[in-house]
Amino acid sequence: MTALKGLALPVALLVLWQLAVVLSGMQSDTIAAPDAIFAALGRALTEPAFWADTGDTLAAGGMGLALGFGLGTLSGVLFGLIPPVGRVMRVTVELLRPLPAIAILPIALLIFGFGYRLEVAIVAFGTCFPVLVLTEAAVRQIEPRLSEVARALALSPGARVRKIVLPAVLPRLFVALRLAAGIGLIIAITVEIAANPIGLGARLMQASNSLRPADMYATLFWIGAIGWALNWGMLRLQLWLFPATRGAAQ
């Protein structure tokens, strides 16, 4: 039932779109009607090359995300736990953090060339800093009483991170991961659109360059579907990982 409600609005929009295209009798190199798009998507789904492109984007984006998220959490936890480190790195991080990943593309291209390495590097750069900031904030906001409990029990730094810090920040780390996954996908696709001749972004660009708008929107929809599935999967994971949230209803 809930799922149906969720579908209502998107479906209504699609119908409107189809009607608009049909009624205006539009012929264009950049706009296509939903029925043509779904037909194109159906065709693409039977092509091995389409799945290879999907695999490329997911692999490059995934590796970049893993690297960026790993670096981000590690340094975030470190910065949060040992405030002096965070403070000393502050200006450097604040200067590097907002740098648009896409602005370093020209330079990264000269260094890494095309292929996985380029994409992994840029996705890692783009996801690392948001994760760092969120993790550091989450670590700082741990209930101070819990930190005192950890100190009173003289937990080793490792145990402190494993038993107090991580469980306390995990829910927020998950928000960070979901966000970073979204950002990672965006960056991966953007890199592919702008330069890297692999993956779904390149397919999108090729479709647009060779005047196949239906293919272009089909790819766009597919990217949206992937992002959505990613997010959905992570929500499941969260419920499975944190059974302790079940008592929070009271």
Next chain:
Amino acid sequence: MLETTGIDATKSGTQEVLRVDGASVRYGAATILDGVDLTLNRGEFVCVIGPSGSGKTTFLRLLAGLVAPAEGRVLFRGAEHRAPSREIAIVFQDYANALLPWRDAEGNVSLALEAAGVPRAERAGRIRALLSKVGLAGSEKKFPSEMSGGMQQRLQIARCLAQEPDVLLMDEPFGALDAMTRQKLQDELLGIVRDSNVTAFFVTHDLEEAIYLSDRIVALEPDPGQVCRVFDVTLPKPRNQLSTREMPEFLRLRRELFDFIERFEP
């Protein structure tokens, strides 16, 4: 083992565990504790009373090493003591925040055992024993959010006992408990202190509780917090909920404490 300020530590005699020397605590510009002195000896039970906001919790945090004195010193076994140690267990006043919401009762007690490096195989048994000691048998799998206030506080006490500390600092630990549970836990606590020769520092606002438990009662005066009187409790041991509370000495002390504290009516 009654009140003594002996500094000399010999095996058989009074053995100094914690000592506060003219310590002051400030938060920003506000002075919360001003020039406090106190010595806690091994196996001794000291209660702290004082009006709300007089600095009892702050005093406890000072002993725990959770706040550093702006002046003076805190010595633990003769050495300056600035960070908490596993030998000193703390029962916090705000129990709700001191428990890990993502661990159930067992898991919360287990935390202390894990910290002490107790092998996994041993833990289960000890956890069960501790939980039943504080009357939580049967609630092993409950998460803090599924427990009543009193149950949460008892869970925190169980975790502190799991630490097998030398010093037990408790901040109004029985504040959320009903009279019966409270009396039962008071006796349980006295037994533990006696058997394992633990030093207990106990914040309470219940005067009768203070008398029943203590070897010594420290009274704090507010604005800024200062030790303004120390009462020695010479009631015989072991104590008994019915007979001890009826002794003339008990009633005398109760009256004395009451008169004392009445001066600070807000």
Next chain:
Amino acid sequence: MLETTGIDATKSGTQEVLRVDGASVRYGAATILDGVDLTLNRGEFVCVIGPSGSGKTTFLRLLAGLVAPAEGRVLFRGAEHRAPSREIAIVFQDYANALLPWRDAEGNVSLALEAAGVPRAERAGRIRALLSKVGLAGSEKKFPSEMSGGMQQRLQIARCLAQEPDVLLMDEPFGALDAMTRQKLQDELLGIVRDSNVTAFFVTHDLEEAIYLSDRIVALEPDPGQVCRVFDVTLPKPRNQLSTREMPEFLRLRRELFDFIERFEP
């Protein structure tokens, strides 16, 4: 104004405010309260006692309209009552969570006035009066995180009084207070109930407190929670901290309650 179960509400006589009819509360499969009956009349002071985990807090939440009964009904002024109302103020047991940490003391009290639509100009004066009534004059600008436990609880009480409610539901409100502050607030509370004809429902684990305050004491039995006895308190009013507590009737009741509660030793 003593215990009556009269349903008929006439202006001069006993006037029923809240009524619980055979209500049960469940959390999932667990039955917490089972077939509870109670009637609260206007201006009446009812205390609830019972061992830890017996369902006192749950009972209060039921009266507040915060949980719905799985069976039976709760009536507020004769009408089914399923959602909280501004006329019913609640002092929560976990005061730390019930305050807004981003508002200072003034701001927290102000919240109730804002909700009631009190014009800005009036608020400041009323806030100051309320804060000094609970002994927090001078702490107007402190944030909850800068207050001791007792101060936070008093702040919550001030906010509830600001609501000018018809019914005051309090969950161990004085649990974190020292004896003196506690006695002062007890008298303050009795005065408020008398003057404004408020109905008070008061959860406590302090038997003497229950006797001192009540017109009626409800004792809860655990597993599952049930009203197992009601004690009428016929001590004269106004009450006095010294003389009332020495009356034979007081001592008799105390013994009776104690014997009652002892049955549930965990």
Next chain:
Amino acid sequence: MRHLHRGLWFMASLALLVALIWGWQVLADARILPRAFFPGPDRTWRALSRGFASGTLVADTLTTLRRLGLGWVLASLLGVGLGALVGTSKWAQDWVAPIFEVLRPLPASAIAPVLLLFLGLTDSMILTLIAFGALWPMLLTTVHGFSNIHPRRKEVARSLGMGRGAFIAKIALPGALPDIMGGLRLGLTVALILVVVGEMITVQGGLGARILLAARAFNAAEIFAGVALLGVIGLVTNALLGLVETRALRWQRR
């Protein structure tokens, strides 16, 4: 005392940055980094001062700043507003939230061609791009903040008879503020990225267009100059936001 403390840390942090830049210069001088695409700080600085002297860099910076500010404010209002709606309304959660979940992962840069079609090579196209892309962090964190409000506070609101508006304004929003502030910061970062992407797509002035043209001409010093300016813009805007945050979250310090 506390201010002095903070100032010292800031200086230390700045010193670290200077040391890093100096290390870069050393590497560049030693020709360990290829000169053609790794100009040292000296050449970057020269490109910067040349740009400032001619005034074009100032104009581009101001253009980027204006777009960034407008786009970010737009995204914040939308994000926090929609987040509050979804966070407090069962209805919105059922009917509207799913479409957010579908739209969110769409790469903003990929919808740029569609936006171009409807809005042309205009400021409003860049602003819409920013709003669409930077909205999500704020929306997500707001929803998260709202859903993490302690149940006791909801009960307080109910027992005080607060309406939805008062609940949002007095309890939910301030309570979710730490989360929202995090979202605002993140949104600012995303907005900066999208300003650059938008400017690169439209080539309508601004630092993004400048970097793009420099990249096409293989002028590495100018790329670095542009990137350095972007870094400074990010640093300064974030510091301003940080000031607002410490003020707004005063109560959190314990």
Next chain:
Amino acid sequence: QERTSVTLLYTATTGFMTAWVAADQGFFADHGVDVDLQLAQNGSIIVAGVVSGSAQVGLPTPTVALQAIENGLDLRTFASTNIFPETSNAGVVVGAESGIEAAADLVGKTVGVPGIGGLLDVTMRQWLISQGVDVGDVNIVEIALPQTGDAIRAGQVDAVASVDPFSSRAVDMGVGRLIGNYLDVIPDGSAAGIFVTTAEWAEEHPEAITGMQLALAEAADFIRENDAEARESITRYTTLPAPVVANVPFPNLGGALEPETSLGFWNRLALEQGLIYELVDLDTFVIPFPTE
């Protein structure tokens, strides 16, 4: 004979068809070079791909390569793809009802180009200058070529410096009209695209370069004789719809580079428009075809 592997970066422009045909028909392989053709998303990244080693050979436009050299990248070129004059429809497309008739009417208007600083852009500017228009009075913006028709219809731009198939399509749709072929300003014989590699790679693989040069010459001959096979290659590499490809006119095929004839015009143009600050030494840049 030792074999060399080469990755070759191209964009989907029909001008590059000699390379496609040489690969499809095995001419490269015949000369000991295994060529792997790789599509680049846009022309501006081709040089970067070559410099970073992702590809050994790329097909940029001459102006791009000259700018790269100006900025310290050491490049070599060994062949041209196609040469001017262009056979296909290229031209400034304006709205069908816009009333713009000549270059002078573009003053104060917005003109779209596929890439600012790119070949079409600088040439269009040169055309404007040759028609007596001050370039500063025209607002030049970037648009993607596939949007030629849509952008004009939506009023985003008043004109587009476009090429086929996009310009024909805009005209066929009734959206636009051609007002002149700006590519006319380019002297005949100038290269439209060139085969570029790094100096380092060129020095290490002289025989591979010779091999590719010979293969390209063979491919040009082949295209002149075998129309159908050539169009097949175009369909494969541009992924354009087959009916579109059937109507595409073949470009003027290039091959050997003469420094002054092929690149001299671009060298001076780049200097005049401030893309480079001094003329590039073309004799070092160009590796001539083997003299048989």
